Structures are given as C-alpha cells and as structure tokens.
Amino acid sequence: xxxxxxxALQGDVSEHILALQRAAPDLEVVAARRPGQIERCQALVxxxxxxxxxxxxxxxxxxxxxxxxxARSGIPVLATCAxxxxxxxEIVGEGRFRPLGLMDIAVSRNAFGAQRESFEADxxxxxxxxxxxxxxxxxxxxxxxxxxxxxxxxLDEGVVAAREKNLMALAFHPELTDDSRIHRIxxxxxxx
Amino acid sequence: xxxxxxxxGTELLKRxxxxxxxxxxxxxxxxxxxxxxxxxxxxxxxxxxxxxPADIRKMGGVARMADPAVIESIIGAVSIPVMAKARIGxxxxxxxxxxxxxxxxxxSEVLTPADEFHIEKTKFTIPFVCGARNLGEACRRIxxxxxxxxxxxxxxxxxxxxxxxxxxMIQGQIRSLxxxxxxxxxxxxxxxxxxxxxxxECARMQRLPVVNFAAxxxxxxxxxxxxxxxxxxxxFVGSGIFKSExxxxxxxxxxEAVHHYDDAALLAQVSKGLGAAMKGLxxxxxxESEALQTRGx
Numbered sequence: 001x002x003x004x005x006x007x008a009l010q011g012d013v014s015e016h017i018l019a020l021q022r023a024a025p026d027l028e029v030v031a032a033r034r035p036g037q038i039e040r041c042q043a044l045v046x047x048x049x050x051x052x053x054x055x056x057x058x059x060x061x062x063x064x065x066x067x068x069x070x071a072r073s074g075i076p077v078l079a080t081c082a083x084x085x086x087x088x089x090e091i092v093g094e095g096r097f098r099p100l101g102l103m104d105i106a107v108s109r110n111a112f113g114a115q116r117e118s119f120e121a122d123x124x125x126x127x128x129x130x131x132x133x134x135x136x137x138x139x140x141x142x143x144x145x146x147x148x149x150x151x152x153x154x155l156d157e158g159v160v161a162a163r164e165k166n167l168m169a170l171a172f173h174p175e176l177t178d179d180s181r182i183h184r185i186x187x188x189x190x191x192x
Numbered sequence: 193x194x195x196x197x198x199x200x201g202t203e204l205l206k207r208x209x210x211x212x213x214x215x216x217x218x219x220x221x222x223x224x225x226x227x228x229x230x231x232x233x234x235x236x237x238x239x240x241x242x243x244x245p246a247d248i249r250k251m252g253g254v255a256r257m258a259d260p261a262v263i264e265s266i267i268g269a270v271s272i273p274v275m276a277k278a279r280i281g282x283x284x285x286x287x288x289x290x291x292x293x294x295x296x297x298x299x300s301e302v303l304t305p306a307d308e309f310h311i312e313k314t315k316f317t318i319p320f321v322c323g324a325r326n327l328g329e330a331c332r333r334i335x336x337x338x339x340x341x342x343x344x345x346x347x348x349x350x351x352x353x354x355x356x357x358x359x360x361m362i363q364g365q366i367r368s369l370x371x372x373x374x375x376x377x378x379x380x381x382x383x384x385x386x387x388x389x390x391x392x393e394c395a396r397m398q399r400l401p402v403v404n405f406a407a408x409x410x411x412x413x414x415x416x417x418x419x420x421x422x423x424x425x426x427x428f429v430g431s432g433i434f435k436s437e438x439x440x441x442x443x444x445x446x447x448e449a450v451h452h453y454d455d456a457a458l459l460a461q462v463s464k465g466l467g468a469a470m471k472g473l474x475x476x477x478x479x480e481s482e483a484l485q486t487r488g489x
C-alpha cells in the first residue's frame with residue numbers, strides 16, 4: 001500500500017492527515033517524526049507551523065539528512081507555508097535561518113506582514129478550471145525561481161505556488177479548507 | 193489581483209493561526225533579549241507582558257498591558273509570532289495591541305480585570321486566546337470569538353495541579369457528551385451556560401473546535417509532557433523559564449519535552465542538569481481571594 005508521511009515535528013499535522021485521507025481514502029497516511037520513518041514513505045508532506053521551530057526540531061531529532069535524501073530520491077513532496085520556507089534554496093533578507101536547499105526558489109518569510117495582514121483570496125491555479133479559495137497565514141512568498149521551476153499560481157507579481165520536478169511548494173494552506181483539488185494534483189504526482 | 197478579492201480577519205484565518213502553533217511552546221517574555229532567547233530555544237511564539245506572573249503576584253497592585261515600546265522592540269527582535277496580554281474586558285488595550293501589529297491577544301486573568309464581561313472578540317481582525325477551567329467557560333469564550341483556548345491553571349505558582357485539573361475537566365466533560373441525544377445536549381448546554389451549537393460540535397468532534405493549550409503553573413519539562421499526555425495541543429510557559437536558574441537550558445528542555453512528550457527515556461535525558469526550576473508556590477495555599485483563576489466567568 002502506498003504510504004504518505006506527514007512531517008510531525010510541529011504545526012497543523014492532524015489537519016494535513018485529515019485532508020489527505022479525504023482526498024485519497026485508500027492510502028495510508030502516517031505522522032513521521034522519528035528516524036527511519038520518512039525513508040519508508042512514498043510521498044511526504046511538510047506542513048504549516050513555525051519554520052524556525054520545525055528546522056530546529058528536525059536537527060535535534062536527527063532526521064534532517066534522511067529527509068533531504070528521501071526528497072532527493074524523487075518521491076513527491078508537498079511543502080506548505082513553513083514547509084516552503086524549509087525546502088527553499090535561499091531566504092531573502094535574513095541570515096540566521098538555514099533552509100534545506102532542496103528547491104530552486106528564493107523565499108521571503110512573512111512577506112505580507114503580521115497576522116493582521118493574513119488573508120483569504122481566490123487564486124487562478126494552473127490545471128484547475130475554477131478559482132481556488134486559498135488561506136494565507138503570515139505567509140511567505142516566492143521572490144525568485146530557477147529555470148526548472150514551474151509557476152502554478154500568482155498573487156499580483158509574487159508567486160504563491162510552484163513546482164520543480166517532484167517538489168510542490170505552496171505559500172497557503174490547502175489543509176485548512178474542504179477543497180481537495182490541490183491535494184489531488186499532488187497525489188497525481190505519485191503516478192508520474 | 194483586485195484588493196476586494198482579499199478577506200482579512202475571518203474565523204478561518206484566526207483559528208488557522210492558532211493551529212500553526214500546535215505542538216509548540218509559547219513563552220512569556222518581558223524584554224527583547226528574553227524574546228531572542230525564547231526564539232533560539234525553539235519557541236513557536238512569545239507572549240509579551242510587563243512582568244511574569246510570579247512577579248505580578250509578588251508586586252500586587254493593578255496589572256496592565258505591557259508598555260507598547262517594549263512590545264514594539266520584541267516584535268522587532270524576533271521572526272516568530274508575538275502575542276501580548278490585555279486585561280479581561282479591556283477592549284481598548286486589545287485595540288492598541290492590534291494597532292501595534294501583535295499577532296494574537298491573550299485576554300488574560302493574570303492581569304487585573306477591567307470588566308465583568310469579556311471582550312467581544314469577533315470585532316477584531318487579529319485572533320484571541322482565552323483561559324478556561326471547564327467546558328462552559330471554554331464555549332462562552334469561543335462564542336465571543338476566541339480562536340484558541342488555554343487552561344487557566346494557577347499562573348505564577350509553578351504548581352501544575354490546577355492546569356491538570358482544568359484540562360481533565362474539559363476533556364472529561366467532552367467525553368461525557370458522547371452518545372447523548374439532541375435533547376440531552378440542549379440540557380447540558382443550559383446547565384453549563386454554553387451555546388448549544390458549540391456543545392453539539394464538541395460532542396461530534398470529541399474535542400474543542402479550536403486549539404486547546406495548557407497554561408498556568410507549567411515549570412519543568414516533565415510538567416509540559418504531562419499536559420501533552422493529558423491531551424493539550426501545546427503549552428504556554430509563563431514564569432517557569434525566566435524564573436528558573438538557567439533560562440536558556442530550561443527553555444530548550446521544555447521545547448524538547450513537548451516534542452517528545454511520550455518518550456520517557458528522552459524526557460529523562462532532557463531533564464538532566466537544568467539547575468533549579470522556579471521556586472514556586474503550592475496552589476492550595478493561596479486564599480480564594482488571591483487566586484487568579486476565578487477572574488472571569
């Protein structure tokens with residue numbers, strides 16, 4: 001059976017698990033937080049949460065190298081909000097945070113400001129025939145992308161969703177709404 | 193993208209913000225230096241206040257919102273969310289905190305209440321967290337717009353017993369809703385003075401419809417893990433960190449304990465050599481009139 005792991009160090013892990021179960025009832029979804037769990041998954045979700053906390057816990061749990069190697073092996077990876085911050089090549093405008101450098105994108109953290117500036121918006125998302133209601137919470141923004149990166153959605157001039165080979169990064173939270181269409185696009189990547 | 197397409201301050205955004213804090217530790221800080229220590233230790237957010245609860249207890253007098261200049265310096269010092277406390281019912285303190293760019297307001301019994309009624313929280317763009325001792329209190333706060341609940345415990349004591357009591361009370365009351373028919377749920381709602389829709393939701397979900405953290409007396413890694421094993425979604429630590437002998441080590445250890453709350457070997461490891469925890473105060477020795485948890489209803 002295909003097993004999907006949700007990185008369960010901190011953040012809205014249970015919301016992602018429920019969203020995946022809703023989108024694909026016949027798949028096995030597991031919370032992964034100990035060494036040896038991620039490498040046994042055929043797809044991985046890196047959830048929303050606080051990127052500084054998750055990054056720190058990744059190292060202290062001794063799973064950073066395993067996560068990087070598993071993502072590089074080519075399994076589908078969905079990274080939302082904090083997840084996008086974690087997998088990017090570069091964080092713009094600050095030096096302290098060390099991203100994993102998996103995806104060829106440059107990201108600005110909390111690009112829209114504090115929680116006061118968090119918002120919902122209807123997005124035109126590539127491959128979807130009608131707008132997608134997206135939830136942005138202290139969201140990051142993709143401000144630079146390499147040649148191999150495909151833009152999936154924009155907000156003004158900024159990129160809020162992108163894909164590079166097996167990696168899909170979203171600045172918003174598809175796990176917080178009932179609309180499963182983006183989770184299904186991600187699950188389709190399992191068959192490619 | 194047209195601006196009218198964007199919606200701010202919705203219930204989904206407020207509750208969603210709280211969900212991003214799950215599995216994390218939110219630490220009380222009174223200066224930007226402390227905020228940096230908290231962030232470095234792995235806190236998911238910091239709570240800005242003018243004095244930690246143990247000192248508020250000692251000082252007496254009226255406890256109010258922190259100095260906006262201090263809150264601004266804390267916001268400038270860290271990239272994690274910054275929360276701040278407003279007095280119960282003091283909606284102008286909450287307005288000021290929102291204007292400062294605070295990410296979440298704690299309408300807190302630790303400060304001196306300004307009104308017998310709580311703030312009408314649905315009117316705000318930013319989310320609120322409120323304390324509760326039981327399901328009725330939690331539902332009343334959620335109905336007023338709270339996006340997150342925490343146990344009241346007994347703040348500033350370093351005695352976890354009251355947080356345990358409140359967490360078990362809320363969980364137990366929700367469990368007891370299981371299997372009740374609609375008429376019985378309406379009776380419960382009336383008895384505990386709660387909105388019946390919220391009681392139905394709790395019965396169906398078998399949990400609160402918002403994130404539920406532990407707070408009020410958490411002082412050690414073991415306390416934090418205890419609250420997680422009792423079903424908390426995360427932990428607030430007030431005086432427990434900066435009133436301990438070695439705040440950096442205690443902060444890191446409590447973050448580790450919340451993360452590995454069900455791994456006793458690891459809890460033993462992270463609990464070693466932290467120096468003295470805060471001295472504390474037996475909650476049972478506090479006269480009713482000096483208890484903080486009885487503020488609000």
